[in-house]
Amino acid sequence: MNLSKDNLATIKTPGVIKPGKDIFTLPEKVLQFGTGVLLRGLPDYFIDKANRQGVFNGRIVVVKSTDSGDSGVFDRQDGLYTLCVRGIGQGKKTEENIICSAISRVLSARDQWKEILQCAHNPEMQVIISNTTEVGIQLVKEDRLIVGGRPSGDNSSLGDGNSSGSSGEGSISGEGRTASPVSFPGKLLAFLYERYQAFKGSPASGMVVVPTELITGNGKKLGAIVKELAQISQLEAGFISWLEEHCRFCSSLVDRIVPGKPDAATLAQLQQDLGYQDDLLAISEVYRLWAIQGDENVQSVLSFAKADPGVIIRPDIEIFRELKLRLLNGTHTLSCGLAFLAGFATVKNAMDDPGFSSFVADLMLKEIAPAIPYKLPLQEAQDFGLQVLDRFRNPHIQHQWLSITMQYSSKMRMRNIPVLLQHYKGQETPLPHFSLGFAAYLLFMKAVKKEGEQYKGEYRGQAYPINDDKAGYYFGLWKDRSPEEVVTLVLKDKNLWGEDLTLLKGFEASVREDLAILINKGAAAALARQQGGVRL
Numbered sequence: 001m002n003l004s005k006d007n008l009a010t011i012k013t014p015g016v017i018k019p020g021k022d023i024f025t026l027p028e029k030v031l032q033f034g035t036g037v038l039l040r041g042l043p044d045y046f047i048d049k050a051n052r053q054g055v056f057n058g059r060i061v062v063v064k065s066t067d068s069g070d071s072g073v074f075d076r077q078d079g080l081y082t083l084c085v086r087g088i089g090q091g092k093k094t095e096e097n098i099i100c101s102a103i104s105r106v107l108s109a110r111d112q113w114k115e116i117l118q119c120a121h122n123p124e125m126q127v128i129i130s131n132t133t134e135v136g137i138q139l140v141k142e143d144r145l146i147v148g149g150r151p152s153g154d155n156s157s158l159g160d161g162n163s164s165g166s167s168g169e170g171s172i173s174g175e176g177r178t179a180s181p182v183s184f185p186g187k188l189l190a191f192l193y194e195r196y197q198a199f200k201g202s203p204a205s206g207m208v209v210v211p212t213e214l215i216t217g218n219g220k221k222l223g224a225i226v227k228e229l230a231q232i233s234q235l236e237a238g239f240i241s242w243l244e245e246h247c248r249f250c251s252s253l254v255d256r257i258v259p260g261k262p263d264a265a266t267l268a269q270l271q272q273d274l275g276y277q278d279d280l281l282a283i284s285e286v287y288r289l290w291a292i293q294g295d296e297n298v299q300s301v302l303s304f305a306k307a308d309p310g311v312i313i314r315p316d317i318e319i320f321r322e323l324k325l326r327l328l329n330g331t332h333t334l335s336c337g338l339a340f341l342a343g344f345a346t347v348k349n350a351m352d353d354p355g356f357s358s359f360v361a362d363l364m365l366k367e368i369a370p371a372i373p374y375k376l377p378l379q380e381a382q383d384f385g386l387q388v389l390d391r392f393r394n395p396h397i398q399h400q401w402l403s404i405t406m407q408y409s410s411k412m413r414m415r416n417i418p419v420l421l422q423h424y425k426g427q428e429t430p431l432p433h434f435s436l437g438f439a440a441y442l443l444f445m446k447a448v449k450k451e452g453e454q455y456k457g458e459y460r461g462q463a464y465p466i467n468d469d470k471a472g473y474y475f476g477l478w479k480d481r482s483p484e485e486v487v488t489l490v491l492k493d494k495n496l497w498g499e500d501l502t503l504l505k506g507f508e509a510s511v512r513e514d515l516a517i518l519i520n521k522g523a524a525a526a527l528a529r530q531q532g533g534v535r536l
Contacts, residue, residue: 019101029058041258050304079103081280120195140183206246223249334437337444342523363433439514
């Protein structure tokens with residue numbers, strides 16, 4: 001049996017959360033650019049939950065912007081999909097199977113652009129969400145950017161949409177534009193201009209735009225690009241004023257691991273347990289966070305936030321970026337080399353080892369949390385850290401340590417060095433777990449050979465790739481130099497860290513000591529020494 005609206009009544013599996021019939025009559029309130037699993041596992045999950053609680057009462061029109069994937073599966077399943085939530089929440093194992101019904105329909109930007117623009121005429125439409133990857137939020141000066149059923153801008157520079165060999169792309173019919181702009185900001189501009197025209201620029205017709213792409217200040221950047229495109233397109237001043245005064249571009253931060261469709265064996269087992277086939281089934285972890293920068297007016301529009309504490313709307317969301325960057329990402333960075341050298345393949349493998357689990361917890365809660373370069377209560381940082389530890393222990397997420405080592409050097413500088421410097425503003429003693437993590441980084445980065453453009457390291461007979469922009473630097477540095485010399489030269493390198501780290505009292509000596517143990521006795525011995533609290 002396939003998942004569909006007609007088959008919902010025949011699904012009798014205990015514990016499966018199903019939508020009520022009334023949900024399918026709710027108006028469309030959200031336009032979403034992107035069909036990916038992150039959107040389905042986080043924003044769409046929140047909206048679905050709110051609808052089931054009778055809070056938001058609105059569904060989503062999804063815009064499929066790329067040609068990859070099968071959009072027909074959404075039609076065959078009436079926009080329904082199962083989200084299997086698996087993991088640990090508040091220290092307890094959690095399993096949920098939710099048939100999400102937030103998606104009303106999926107429209108192709110290539111083939112159904114006029115239908116997408118027609119959504120701009122819907123007075124119930126209030127919100128635009130996107131996840132087009134970081135590359136999606138870019139200024140693209142398109143040759144045939146057309147809005148409102150006419151070419152926009154200076155035809156000598158942007159083209160008139162009727163050049164030979166265009167195969168109809170950007171052509172104009174009596175009913176308006178027949179093909180969408182290429183870039184996401186171009187599509188968004190066209191939609192907003194259509195709405196401006198449809199409602200004659202009324203203040204109430206303004207939209208709340210919430211991008212979720214992994215870019216700091218994503219809303220601010222997207223808003224600036226859309227405004228610049230409007231100016232390039234020489235759109236009227238009234239539209240630009242409406243855009244600035246009545247449309248809100250809200251920066252946001254999303255945090256949830258949604259690996260997507262499981263492997264064939266896991267999928268088969270899940271579908272057998274559920275009692276139906278779902279070609280859109282996805283697995284997610286329990287933890288979820290969508291931090292949105294906004295005020296009371298934004299809160300009023302995004303009323304689905306009331307349904308789940310994982311949606312947070314505040315004027316300043318920088319604290320959430322800092323917590324995630326330092327405690328989750330920063331802990332990963334300071335642990336990945338050491339974990340790999342200790343023989344652990346995945347984060348879960350390492351967290352199953354009492355010694356390494358203790359190292360990670362102490363590093364995160366006792367060293368990083370008190371030194372986050374942002375003013376916040378220590379208890380708030382530690383509470384966030386405890387949630388992260390639950391996530392690291394999730395048996396359903398197989399996160400490879402080796403993949404975390406990619407661009408190790410830039411991650412170390414961005415995520416961890418500010419924490420180290422903040423620590424030394426108040427104290428003059430080295431952080432022992434930080435020092436060991438840094439020493440493991442130096443040893444991991446010891447490239448011993450180059451094959452083509454690929455640098456490779458070797459530890460205790462095991463070769464591994466070093467995917468880092470600084471791999472060549474370390475390849476040269478380690479040649480004919482002692483470990484002690486390497487430590488000094490690296491810590492002194494302001495090009496790497498922006499600071500001379502040898503000036504931090506005791507840090508150089510601590511890293512040298514840990515590096516010697518790693519080289520001579522191994523990662524397991526170094527970890528054991530940390531647990532014993534013994535410094536040579």
